[in-house]
Amino acid sequence: MNSVPWDFFFNPRSMAIVGVSKREDDYVNHYVRTLVEYGFKGKLYLVNPKENEILGFKVYKRVVDIEDEVDLAFLAVPGEAMPSVLEDCGIKGVRAIIAFSSDSDILSASGSRGIGEAIRKAVKRWGFRVIGPNCLGIYRPSSGLCFAHGFPKEPGDVAFLSQSGGHAAAMGWLGASIGLRFSSIVSYGNAADIDLPDLLEYFKEDPETRVIVIYVEGVRDGQRLMRALREITSVKPVIVWKGGVTEEGSKAVATHTLAMAGSWRLWRAALTQCRALIVSSLEEAAYVALTFSLITEKRGYDKVAVVSISGGEAVSAADTCSALGLKLSKLSDETLSELKRIVPRYGSSINNPVDIQLAALDPDTYGEILRVLARDPNVDGLLVLQSMEWPALYRGVEGFYELVDTLCRVRKGEGKPIFTVMQPRLLHTEYVKARDQLLKTKIPVYPTLKLAALSITSLSKYYRPPTLK
Incomplete structure (x- = not known):
């Protein structure tokens, strides 16, 4: 598998927003307006086969119609459209993709996980890398990337990596209200391709980040996660909020991000051995992170x-x-x-x-x-x-x-x-x-x-x- 082109995710020169609507109450419309408000430093290209102009931007029918190179694509399309849009991204030479679309077809009679499977096949064929599906993407104030109004515009030194989009948004808003500032917030969702260990390896080396906070429900490769944690806690504090620590919570995890929550007893022992700092709520995660950010x-x-x-x-x-x-x-x-x-x-x-x-x-x-x-x-x-x-x-x-x-x-x-x-x-x-x-x-x-x-x-x-x- 190709290495992750991190610079295309966190410092893209250009970005295609696929699936944007004219409706102001549409999240993707809101997302475009947020990028403009926060001063996104690259070029924005909007894609919708049914529109010609949205928010003053020219709208392209397909990603392949964009004249310039595209570093990052944000995909918000129905599940049935995902394979063809991924193919367009591959043909265009896009190297980094955020899949906002939700993999809700786990609830279908067949139990198929269509979007995730389509992503895995496309990654193998085209070599690009994908965050998601079922995620909000990346907030990186130094690059003007932001997925929600109300987040702090000034950067800080705390990175929050969240499997939940709701928690990712709530952390940004809580941070704004208590004085916590971020280098990044990454909502990575179902992790069909890029998973938590990949993100940890990046933020271990990220010069903008001193403190790392995690909300995780489950991972594909637990041993790799623990190796990454052992390496990173030797140089940066890592604060971990684990979701699905009860029987009922584990059941909720299975339908939320399709992850296997695993035994909390084993998770807790492994996290402690890796010197991760365990918290049990959004507020605890935020205030512990604030403390490490201020007390140097x-x-x-x-x-x-x-x-x-x-x-x-x-x-x-x-x-x-x-x-x-x-x-x-x-x-x-x-x-x-x-x-x-x-x-x-x-x-x-x-x-x-x-x-x-x-x-x-x-x-x-x-x-x-x-x-x-x-x-x-x-x-x-x-x-x-x-x-x-x-x-x-x-x-x-x-x-x-x-x-x-x-x-x-x-x-x-x-x-x-x-x-x-x-x-x-x-x-x-x-x-x-x-x-x-x-x-x-x-x-x-x-x-x-x-x-x-x-x-x-x-x-x-x-x-x-x-x-x-």
Whole structure:
């Protein structure tokens, strides 16, 4: 089989969209408009045998009618038309294809998987390579490739490889809302040709990608996947969300992407052995990826100091950290002595978690406490439960922003990572402004303690893997 022409997938000079409609509510019409909006850097050619002009573009009857070379073709045609369109692509010399069309004919009385079989035959005959079928394709902001409105236009360093198109779209939108930015999102669907191990081999070498996230339901060659994971986790963190981990989930997988989900017990053991980081939801995948993207210091984060304005929150933080295997630092005698001097006595506690009560409202005292903790050699990072309402109600919104400024100054000045839990219960506009400032200073912001603790634990697992016995 021919090698994958990756540059034609991720940096195409020209692209044919086959099956586009004039209807604005048609997905492929939306896809063309999205490519235009996101500044696709190549030439676009639209193909529909029944139209002459769509969205201001000349429309060709067939791919072979296009005068210029075509690097990439996006195919959105009915199953019965797929063999002839693939043949046209082969004759034209197209080397890379995204098959959007769904292989729904598994539900036919014969059980035939027609589109997938047609793709495999065409790949063998013509030598091009195919992502799909039943996929949305590629989002690559540096090339202007995008399959959904609302995705971030600025590139990042996280790649998301998803067997589900719905999860691929949801990750792009979630990323836009939490400050996560991507080098690529690839929706690869039923994987009739290019499968997850192929994609991993590409992103291992991709200079735009530092962190890889996967949603996978099944693969054709499990041993090859594990080999690829072992190689890539030695240089880049890989976060894996496995679909079909229950009996009912496995049944759903079989009708979704036609994959064999396999035993979750075996998957989990293999992924752990390969040093992949296992998550169980879109939100977990996104926030763990955000953490790796922002925290670039490559060292362990085994022990943290927790800072809270509330005794109840401090207790909850201790429970959550313990449940997820994240240890609380044993503060040094020098640190305890300093905290005893700084922290107000009323209702507070200087043990870890550090419940600082009213000191959390004064930026100078707050900053002094954070610096003392950051300088403790037993502390790998600070987990700050940042209240919005109490500072805003007591000192006004500007008083809250002063506390955010303090967090940023400590992060820059002390060098120790800070992880912040902050929720926009009442102050949504103010939250966005504060969150963006924190993210710009490389401080991840989480909506829940559990997501924060899971993310820090993932850092620790990756940068300080357990010693093999």
